[in-house]
Amino acid sequence: MVQRRILGVFDRLFFALSSLKLAVLVILSLAFSMGTATVLESLYDTPTAQYWIYRSGWFHSILALLGVNILCVALSRYPWKKKHFPFLLAHAGILILLIGSWMTDQWGVDGNLRVTEGEIGRVVELDSASWVISEGEQTYSLPVRWLPPGVAFQALKARSLGLSLDLQVDRFLSHADPIVSFIPNLEPSVSSKKSLPALRLRMAGGPMGISQEIWLWEGAEDWKSFQAGPARITWGDSASRDSNPLGRPSVVFQFEKGILSFIAQSSEGKKVRGRIQKNQIAGYVIHPGWKGNVTLTLEEWIPHAMASTHYQSARVQYGSQAPTSAIHLVGPDGVELWLGLGDRASLHIAGRDVDVGYFPKRIVLPFGIRLDRFTVEHDQGTLSPASYASRVTVWDGKGQKDVTISMNEPLEMGVYTIYQASYEEGDPRPVTSIFAVNQDPGRECKYLGSFLIVLGSILLFGVKYKRSWTSRKKRIPLSSYSSTVSEASS
């Protein structure tokens, strides 16, 4: 008795799962959610649409339900007869296609390989990112799931990797702007023999009445000068001091023997000079004589400085212009730092030396690709590219071969396929090629499924066409199409 009742529940469940109404509901909800996703993508961007819909759990559940539904419908027609053949083909096709897509999602590789002419590339960067911790010989990595702006981030703990460290990622910015400032370098001998001073000043006034903080640092070319509208503020040496072109407002700073000297020049060519003792720098005000009564207030002087980057939520939060993500780490003893995508840092925590990094996931190919020459052809008389191709040399364990990879002409190497995806503009010609590298274990399944769907639906409609055409005299044109189902379910 008990067994029969359980069977009854199972029957009812099977009946519900194999019902056409469920199929209609599933199809409708799929269509509706995909439509919403495209609108989201248009309003925001692709990652946002993927997070909320395409890669979300509930969307995958609907797809799974579709699979179960199809399976149950097919089983409910058992024992199958000849007339079920087209119906079974088409629906088996969908099932196989879904399985193939799931395999791609689980085990597939889809990344980018960037190679410049003359160089050998073998490291493929994937879409996802991870937090990497290494201590001595050991390296651990923890995937950092991308979240769209405004979604709460759950802290990632190093302890979850079995590490006895209190280090954790407590904040995540999906799009982060780097903000660079300078801090005293406590071990100047480590990074550089020469001391690298930094100067913080504030420019105020001007026609727009703005107030802006400016850093000058001797350590890198980018930081040696600052362009503020027409004015140029430079960290100079004696050679560049007097070579400033006339008619441009400028200030040139120089530090020698404990004294900071400057020469300010207005657009009319009037010059102001000054010499400041080291200990009087902070608070010193320069009136360079520029338009709008601009003042430059020197705020901070660091004799031995090093750059320190932190990140803040980016101005541009959506679209291709938005910058990449960043994570914030906190540890014991007030250790905290920001890592942008691709950054690494060395930490000294509780007497241990630990390296941390935030990198795109990478895979190393079992072969190397050297870009010999990249070529772009243009439509005649224009700069619009007509085609582009990469001539490459490929090494694997056995030997090497020369091939050309171009649009619509990929290269297959074992399980991997390498496609010409894009390139970087260069002067006078582009020399960096971007390949898409792809490994797809579900490919065969998807192709087989596709074939079956098309074949099945042609047969399905073809057979029905013939049958309904002959039975047209019966004056019930539409019911004749449902004969397959009604006969089968009876």
Added chain:
Amino acid sequence: MTSGMIRIFFILFFILTSSQSDFVWALDSPSEVVQKEWSFYSIGLTPVQAGGRIKPLDSFAREVVLFTFGSRSYHGWNAVDLILSWIAAPQFWNSQPFIQVGREDVRRQLGLDKKRVFYSPEELLKNPIVVQYAERAAGELKGSQPPGAPRSLPRDQELKAVFDRVSLFHSLVSGQGWLLIPKPAPQTWLSLVDGDPEGQLIRSQFVEMLKSYQSADQQAFQRSGFLFRAAIEGEIPFYREESKNRVAAETLYNYLRPFGFAWVTYLIAGFIWIFASWKKRSARLQARVTQFALGFTFLAMSAHILGFGLRCFVAGRPPVTNMYESVVWVSLGIMIFANILYFIHRQGIIFVVATFLAVLGLIVGDVAPAVLDPSIHPLVPVLRSNYWLTIHVLTITLGYAAFALTMGLANITLFQFLRKPNSEKVLTLNQLTYRAMQFGVVLIAAGTILGGIWADYSWGRFWGWDPKEVWALITLLCYLVILHGRYTNWVGQFGFAAWSAVSFMSVVMAWYGVNFILGVGLHSYGFATGGTPWVMGFVAVQLLYVLIVTGVFFKNKASY
């Protein structure tokens, strides 16, 4: 971009020096400006380089007229005649209002008359905003455009277009815009004023021709025009017979305007089909009328196919790569399906629906060339695979065609439901609708899958949730809902017709909406703007119609 840059530098030069824009080899006297009643066919065959390919002067001139004036023809002028006249009498044209300023908000921004659409180059160049824009544009063009730059607003695009129109006029008048002196591909041809010793013969022949044009000597014009064309053809490297034939075919295509002829003929055929299926007559008379209708239908289809074939030959690829081309192809597809269905079911109503849909499609292409650009452009690299382009795009657009026919038939069915909801005719119509839908479902499924295979083959991605492919799938799902819903008691005879009409909205979205409204994704080679109010209007009318019919149908049903 280079030619754009040259134009901008030229116009800046023009504005800053405010010199007269006389043609460099100053002609004796400004000619009298009259429209010439001559044949410009022969001179139109001259090959020139423009827009990334070699095309006949005739096409170039037509594109210039379309771009500056915004419609096919300037007061009945032959396009070549018009641009020759510009160069022959620049002062006259400089003060003629023929440059289109298309948007009211742009006119307001430029401080122009809100109602007036056309302005002279002179007026526009006096406008400080246009001048300011020119300076800014010249500055921007020096640096390269950042990749993935945000799309500009339609208003900004039009403002840029206004400026481009003025500079196009000036570049033609100065000789800068005439790329006539051949160089081996992919180099830019030299213009009339490039100070190079090359092309002396072409330059002198051009001046010869222009002088005879000015002196209104038709015979001399034809003779010198022929020599001018021969001079250019002689200097194009590797200019084979085939290229020559393509230029000739394109000129023929321009003159024949096969799609214009086709829609007029379809319209006539459509009315005859209405007459044929109006009511039952004697069998003999009925057969006559049907023959007559079929005759017109085939005549129109011949023109349609001829035009399509010519365009294939000229472009060297199946012409289905922009909105205009796909509208033409979908119209043809509708006719193909109508023929198949007609010869199985012998129902005249199929052709009534199909011809009017084809007329609608072709009229849109023919009447609104400014929105649906009819000129032939080179393709972006990823589309340059004739094999995949043919099978994927042709299949999927044929699916659109089948669904368009479905929609048309469903609308007729709905109308029939208002008149006689329980008639045999409703069932027959529903059956036809179902037939058309079957074609559509198979083709859209196959086309979407083929697109996946192409994407897998050239990008390594079978499915990437790209909006265009997602909407193709949504379209398929919408029709699958109908097909499966019919087996449940949710969708009856009326519901079938109503949903078949409504589901076409998903096709509108996949076909038009993704490129013109959403504007994101990998199919970015097809993005454009324009026509949105019209398409929205169509969608609104369609939905309203279905709503009203549904309301009336259920009210009648309740009152039984």
